[in-house]
Amino acid sequence: MPDQPAAPGPSSRGPAPHGHVTLSDVARYVGVSAQSVSNALNNPQRVAPETRDRILAAVRDLDYRPNRSARALRNQSSRLIAVKVEPSRDDRAALLLDQFLHALAESAAGAGCHLILCQADDPADEIKAYRELLHTTSVDAFILTSTHRDDDRVGALREWGVPFATFGRSWDGDDELAWVDVDGRAGIAAATGHVAAQGHTRIGFVGWPLSSEVGRDRRTGWQETCESLGLDAGRHAEVVDDFDQGRRAAHALLDAPDAATALVCSSDTLALGVLRALSERGLRAGPDIAVTGFDNSPAAALTTPGLTSLRQPLEQVAQDLVTAVEDLLGDASPRRRHTLLDPELVVRESSLRGPLPVGGHPQKENP
Amino acid sequence: MPDQPAAPGPSSRGPAPHGHVTLSDVARYVGVSAQSVSNALNNPQRVAPETRDRILAAVRDLDYRPNRSARALRNQSSRLIAVKVEPSRDDRAALLLDQFLHALAESAAGAGCHLILCQADDPADEIKAYRELLHTTSVDAFILTSTHRDDDRVGALREWGVPFATFGRSWDGDDELAWVDVDGRAGIAAATGHVAAQGHTRIGFVGWPLSSEVGRDRRTGWQETCESLGLDAGRHAEVVDDFDQGRRAAHALLDAPDAATALVCSSDTLALGVLRALSERGLRAGPDIAVTGFDNSPAAALTTPGLTSLRQPLEQVAQDLVTAVEDLLGDASPRRRHTLLDPELVVRESSLRGPLPVGGHPQKENP
DNA sequence: CTGTTAGCGCTTTCAC
């Protein structure tokens, strides 16, 4: 009688088997040791070509997949990257980070990693959650978003010695940080230049409070462009990123004497509020007042008139972040520590005097 | 000289220690064996109260956290729930699933689980990705979205014997499936009733192709309501969920003689396309033609006029799904196998003849 | 180049 393939013994000690093919299944199948199989997969050069081929064939035959938990336990590494997601809110166009998440999942997959989501309401929570994830060894690296000056999260992660990279630059000149960011200043400058090219000379700005570095950066883009074009940079408002705040700011700016004829905004949320204000005043966005936003959120494309906006290259951001994290994981220092990407101006009706010249929808005459 | 706390030995065999507190650290600290600590945490009744208290105190003192990988390896269970995310696209209001993802992350956290993201472009890919995740034992359960008739994913997961639950009902009357869904028919019926209550009698419908179960379900809501109110249900269009398709459908419906004065739509994307068409015709959404959407996407609140829409109770959906999965994981059969939730009508200007009665923004008079 | 040994951190028998 041929020997049975390892009867589980009189009283099996360990947990119930899950039926998946393991390393030793492959080893037995080929007639080598488990170690050789492991080597064939992870250190191919260590094993004789002929043996290696037989092993790899068996791996395919049996459809073997290494067990992540075992590998993670052994290697102290799970190939899991943690990302925080904010609690959801209805009242914002702030799906930017959601789109980013998709791009990130894609890039991570390309690197053989998975994303693990972590939930936190505020920065303190976030650090706690990171600590938890790290402590339980289920995570190899972190990707942070929306960094700001003196970001506690950066300090914590660095102290723990975990690899991480951030979507958002180090606003305090921390040169060690691996970050990728989008050049808001350049983006706003492009939008400002665009409306100026439409013939506008009184260009206002609706942005965020200057306490935020991003807010300051973006306003600078507008201000510098105005100045370089010899235009007045006196018409501006700083408000929190909220539809109604944008609406109010627009009313205030348009109530002023010699009011702006174009309003460049720091976000689509604000810009959509501005469009509402125009509508309330019986003004048409585009022909009467040019408006631009930032982020190119779905709402920008789907509102009427379409909102001119700045598209962040999120796929590139995600890819660069994953690359940076991979470098860090491999003990290499990142090939490029900082990357600043330009957003792309997407022109729609809200900033044009007439209809979109190309790619626009054919205009239907009124009945 | 007091004995040193365990020098690592002449030539350590295993991987480099990560410095985290382990079970045996706690055991040594208390002066008991490792599994007494394990028992104190997992089977408290098995350990003497006095010992247990000492152990738990030590756990707190040392800030011990069980290692997930080790636990997963031993228990064949990782407390990880997998969810698929679609590749990102700019041109849709389809952030619904993103909002859902946030809610799900929150609910999962409440159940001590984490979400692991998985990337797939089409259903075949998706199944492959699921198989991969499952095979590598890094995942305990799956949550599916957007199920349809004869969904291959359901068959695959069931065949593998993995716990899973779906956001989306079993359209083929599969009673075993654990699902949570939102009642689109009831939602559309509510929207139809709402515009009828505004005095509209010629109510049209812009929906999805009838090949989709959801599309049929929603159209039924409109049709039944029209019929029960004695209104004609002859004005309708079925198009794919796309802004421009909605726009074209609206033009077609409004070109007809005796055209509709209200258009109920299957999605915000379509409804926003309809709003564009109205604008192209010089018609005002609200006063001239009532329009409603579905999903209450951010764009609905931020466009002008605001779009009346149906809010899906995503937090509840997420919570119920996690509960179902937990029941399944605990070998219990779910307390409730199916849950059908009602969406909530959110009324904005697009379906009203005049301004929003309450909660609306104060109207600014034209200058 | 290959196999043996040991151990990552945890939990489930089983004996005491």
Add this chain to the structure above:
DNA sequence: GTGAAAGCGCTAACAG
């Protein structure tokens, strides 16, 4: 009620 042994699946170090 507690401890000892065994093993989940994998890989680094060491011999052969």
